[in-house]
Amino acid sequence: MSKNKISKGLGAGASNNNKSIDESVVLNSIDLFAGIGGIRLGFEQAFGDRIKTVYASEWDANAVKTYEMNFKDDFEIAGDITEINEKEIPSFDICLAGFPCQAFSLAGRRLGFDDDYKGMARGTLFFDVARICEYHKPKVIFCENVKGLTSHDKGKTFKIILGTLNELGYTVFHKVLNSKDFGVPQNRERIYIVAFRNDIAPKIFNLPEKTNDSVVLSDIIEDKIVSVKYYLSNQYLDTLRKHRARHEAKGNGFGYEVRNHNSIAGAIVCGGMGRERNLIIDDRLEDYTPVTHIKGEVNREGIRKMTPREWARLQGFPEDYKLELADVHLYKQLGNSVTVPVIRAIAEKIREVLE
Incomplete structure (x- = not known):
C-alpha cells in the first residue's frame, strides 16, 4: 500500500x-x-x-x-x-x-x-x-x-x-x-x-x-494501524444500518457506505460531513479499548472512518503537508478544499x- x-x-x-x-x-x-x-x-x-x-x-x-x-x-x-x-x-x-x-x-x-x-x-x-x-x-x-x-x-x-x-x-x-x-x-x-x-x-x-x-483506496490507506477512535461503535453502526433501511424503504439511496479497497471514494464534501459515506474495512486493530466516549463497544467487523491524512491523500496533498488541528476541523477543511x-x-x- x-x-x-x-x-x-x-x-x-x-x-x-x-x-x-x-x-x-x-x-x-x-x-x-x-x-x-x-x-x-x-x-x-x-x-x-x-x-x-x-x-x-x-x-x-x-x-x-x-x-x-x-x-x-x-x-x-x-x-x-x-x-x-x-x-x-x-x-x-x-x-x-x-x-x-x-x-x-x-x-x-x-x-x-x-x-x-x-x-x-x-x-x-x-x-x-x-x-x-x-x-x-x-x-x-x-x-x-x-x-x-x-x-x-x-x-x-x-x-x-x-x-x-x-x-x-x-x-x-x-x-x-x-x-x-x-x-x-x-x-x-x-x-x-x-x-x-x-x-x-x-x-x-x-x-x-x-x-x-x-489509483484505488488501497493506495492511500494508512500503512500502520490507526487509532481505535476511528472505528465505529457497534451501536452507531446499527443506527446507520437502520437509517439506511428506512431510506431504502422509501426508495431513497441515502445511507452509509463501506468502500471496497479496490474501488474509489465518493466525493468528500464541503463542511466535512458525510464521513459515513466513505467507510472502509480495516481488520488490523488489536486493542479495542475505546479512547473516546462511545455507546456500546467498538465494532468487531473492522469498519472505520478514514483518517484526515487519508482524506488529504484523496485530495492529493503531499505527505509533508501539516495537519495539526483537531480532526473535526481537518475533515471540514479537507472537504472544502x-x-x-x-x-x-x-x-x-x-x-x-x-x-
Whole structure:
C-alpha cells in the first residue's frame, strides 16, 4: 500500500515542466477564499519559483491556522473579502479564487446568488472577485466550484458569471473535470474556469485530459494501524444500518457506505460531513479499548472512518503537508478544499500560454 503512487513529486514548488518562463519574470498571484491553500499549492507545483503569492484572504480562523502552518509568507492573511478594499491589494498577475461552493451545491439548498449564511452572502462573493480583478486587470483569473454551478437556475447563474468575466475583458474557458482521472481515488466532479485577459488570450485553450485513473483506496490507506477512535461503535453502526433501511424503504439511496479497497471514494464534501459515506474495512486493530466516549463497544467487523491524512491523500496533498488541528476541523477543511493534482494539471496548461 505504497503512497508513492500518488504523492511522489507532489512537494510544494515541484515542477516537471522543463520549459521556463523568463527567469527575470516572477508572476505575482493572490489567493482568495484560500482555505488551506490547495489551489495555491497546485499552481506552485506547476510554476515552481516563477510564481509568488503576494496576498491571501480567508475568513475561517481554523483554516487560516492550517494555511499558516504550511505557507510562510511575509504578509498577514486578510479576512472577509467583502470588507477588503481592492486598492489595498498588491498588484498581481494571477487571481486564484475557489469561491464558496455551498450556494450552488447539489448537497445544499442551491440558493445561488440569494444564499446567505451567518451574514455571509456566499452566492454573491464571486462579484467581489470581479470587483478586485476589474481594478487590477490580472493576466489570468482561475476559479473552481461544484459541478452544480453550471446547471444552477437552469444555467442562468453560470451564464452570469461567464458574462461578467467577458465584460471585464477576458476570454473564458471552462470544463468539468473528475478528480478520479488525475491520480487520486475520489469521484469528485468540479467545474474549472480559466479566464485570460483578452490581449494575451489564446484562440484555443484545452483544459487537461485524463492523466491517471488507476489509483484505488488501497493506495492511500494508512500503512500502520490507526487509532481505535476511528472505528465505529457497534451501536452507531446499527443506527446507520437502520437509517439506511428506512431510506431504502422509501426508495431513497441515502445511507452509509463501506468502500471496497479496490474501488474509489465518493466525493468528500464541503463542511466535512458525510464521513459515513466513505467507510472502509480495516481488520488490523488489536486493542479495542475505546479512547473516546462511545455507546456500546467498538465494532468487531473492522469498519472505520478514514483518517484526515487519508482524506488529504484523496485530495492529493503531499505527505509533508501539516495537519495539526483537531480532526473535526481537518475533515471540514479537507472537504472544502480542492484536488491538488487537478489544479496542477490545469496550471501547467496555463503556464504554457503565459510562456
